[in-house]
Amino acid sequence: MTMEQDAFDGLDLLLAGGGLANGLIALRLKTLRPELRVAIIEAADRLGGSHTWSFFETDLSPTQRDWVEPMIAHRWPGYAVRFPEGGRRLSTPYRSVTADSFDAVVRRAMAGRMRLNAPIREVRANGVVLVNGERLEAKAVIDGRGPTTAPDLALGFQKFVGLEVKLDAAHGMSEPLVMDATVDQAGGYRFIYVLPLQADTVLIEDTRYADGPELDQAALEAGARDYAHARGWGITEVLRCEHGVLPVAMAGDVRAHFDRMGAAAQSGLRACLFHPTTGYSLPDAVRLADLLATMSWRDGEDLAGQIRRHAIGVWRSRGFYRMLDRMLFRAAAPTQRYKVLQRFYRLPQPLIERFYAARSTTADKLRILTGRPPVPLAAALPCLLER
Numbered sequence: 001m002t003m004e005q006d007a008f009d010g011l012d013l014l015l016a017g018g019g020l021a022n023g024l025i026a027l028r029l030k031t032l033r034p035e036l037r038v039a040i041i042e043a044a045d046r047l048g049g050s051h052t053w054s055f056f057e058t059d060l061s062p063t064q065r066d067w068v069e070p071m072i073a074h075r076w077p078g079y080a081v082r083f084p085e086g087g088r089r090l091s092t093p094y095r096s097v098t099a100d101s102f103d104a105v106v107r108r109a110m111a112g113r114m115r116l117n118a119p120i121r122e123v124r125a126n127g128v129v130l131v132n133g134e135r136l137e138a139k140a141v142i143d144g145r146g147p148t149t150a151p152d153l154a155l156g157f158q159k160f161v162g163l164e165v166k167l168d169a170a171h172g173m174s175e176p177l178v179m180d181a182t183v184d185q186a187g188g189y190r191f192i193y194v195l196p197l198q199a200d201t202v203l204i205e206d207t208r209y210a211d212g213p214e215l216d217q218a219a220l221e222a223g224a225r226d227y228a229h230a231r232g233w234g235i236t237e238v239l240r241c242e243h244g245v246l247p248v249a250m251a252g253d254v255r256a257h258f259d260r261m262g263a264a265a266q267s268g269l270r271a272c273l274f275h276p277t278t279g280y281s282l283p284d285a286v287r288l289a290d291l292l293a294t295m296s297w298r299d300g301e302d303l304a305g306q307i308r309r310h311a312i313g314v315w316r317s318r319g320f321y322r323m324l325d326r327m328l329f330r331a332a333a334p335t336q337r338y339k340v341l342q343r344f345y346r347l348p349q350p351l352i353e354r355f356y357a358a359r360s361t362t363a364d365k366l367r368i369l370t371g372r373p374p375v376p377l378a379a380a381l382p383c384l385l386e387r
Contacts, residue, residue: 007112011037011138013303016123018042018114020053020097021268021285022144023106024068028289030109031067040110041128041136043119043145047106048099050242052162052195052203054176057093058353059283068286073101074197081179083342090349094176096195097282120145125263125300140300142307144267147245152260153252153272156329157213158279160193161220161243162205168234170199179345181338183227189328189337192227201239204228209337211329213245246279250325251386254315258308265304271311275358276321277328283357284314318358319386320365330382344368 008014013029015022018040029038040047057065074096080089107114122129123145127137173196181191189209196202206223221241228235247269254272261270268274273284291310297303328340345352351364360368 008039008115008136011039011136012140013038014128014136014138014141015040016120016128016141016143016264017145018044018047018106018116019144019146019268020048020051020102020282021271021273021288022142023047023102024285024289025142025144025267025292026106026110026113028067028293032293038110038113039138040106040114041118041120041130042114042116045116046099046103047114047116048102050240051099051244052096052242053102053282054094054096054195055280055282056353056356057095059280059357060286064286064290068097068282071097071101071105073098074195076175076196079176079178081181081345082177083179083181083338083345085342088345089175090352092349092353094178123262123264125265125304138300140265140297140303142265142267142303143261143270145270147247147269148261150247150252150257152256153247153254154250155213155252156209156211156248156250156325158207158209158246158248159213159215159220159244160205160207160246161215161217161224162193162203162241163221163224163235163238164197164201164203164240164242165228165233165235166237166239167200167202167228168236171196171202171231171233173202179341180227181341183223185335185338186223188334189341190223191338192224194227202228202233205242209248209328215243215245217243247274248279248325248329249274249276249318249322250329251322254312258312263301263304265300265307266311267307271307272315273311275356276318277325278356280356320360321358322386323384324368326386343371 015026026038026040029036072095076094078091079094081087119131120128121131123141123143127135129135177194179191183192191207193205193207194202204224204227206220268281268285273288274281295306328337332340354360354364
């Protein structure tokens with residue numbers, strides 16, 4: 001038996017996919033449950049793909065921030081937003097994990113317990129079958145290979161293309177511009193997201209909230225370049241390109257979704273563990289990793305049941321955010337959707353922080369809904385009930 005084969009023998013948990021959620025699970029179990037034999041299988045030649053995961057410091061507890069800290073590549077004391085009727089700077093600290101920082105930390109922790117360049121053909125509750133026909137077995141499996149089709153859910157989509165670029169001069173930014181919605185709305189809510197990474201290096205993402213999942217990568221890449229030009233930034237080199245299509249949840253039968261997913265457990269976007277409005281998934285991935293560190297499981301189906309009960313509870317607790325999404329997509333005219341966010345960002349900063357953390361209080365919800373609505377009342381009323 002080779003050393004690699006030995007590392008995958010007698011596994012307690014096999015993580016199918018080396019993305020954010022499964023990588024965080026591996027790290028947390030390595031620290032808190034070192035007696036467990038855990039391994040990762042990933043189709044690509046590195047973990048984490050080519051992504052940037054950002055979050056607000058207030059999304060996590062102090063303990064959670066401590067254990068995520070080694071993966072954080074960039075930190076800022078606040079951020080800004082811009083809308084046609086004005087902008088605002090907020091003092092909520094903002095953090096970003098890059099694919100490079102994520103890969104380095106997880107790879108170090110899981111040395112000898114991961115296999116790359118190993119695409120998966122089939123995931124089962126107690127093992128996987130690779131494309132080459134090889135079978136790997138474990139007491140339990142968690143499928144974290146990213147989003148999949150979800151016919152039981154009513155979704156909108158947040159589509160983005162980001163270019164990490166080197167400029168011919170300093171950009172002059174000291175903090176992220178999380179939303180610049182002063183750009184042409186292009187048939188739906190559109191904004192530019194800018195992260196200042198170095199004095200002459202920025203990540204520019206053209207982001208669009210749209211009804212369909214189709215991604216016109218060339219158009220969004222052109223949008224990012226046009227934005228740089230409008231800011232007077234000369235691009236000397238494109239260092240990296242990232243793109244994605246994130247779900248925005250409006251309604252759905254989450255139990256039917258899990259029934260359709262099969263017997264294996266899921267994590268991340270497959271498990272519907274993301275903020276319904278923003279698509280941010282890191283906070284939920286951190287919470288799931290913490291939860292798994294307290295669990296024991298008989299087999300894969302037992303673990304799947306425990307994770308699904310958690311995910312269904314999270315889904316049920318977030319109906320308010322899905323209602324807001326219905327108003328955004330179904331009650332607002334596409335070119336007027338920005339007004340919903342423009343109004344939201346006039347609210348108190350603590351309320352905004354709780355919203356992003358998916359911990360809105362009853363008072364917060366009433367505050368968000370009171371006042372002159374940014375969408376027609378007749379169009380908003382049918383959105384109140386989730387169907």
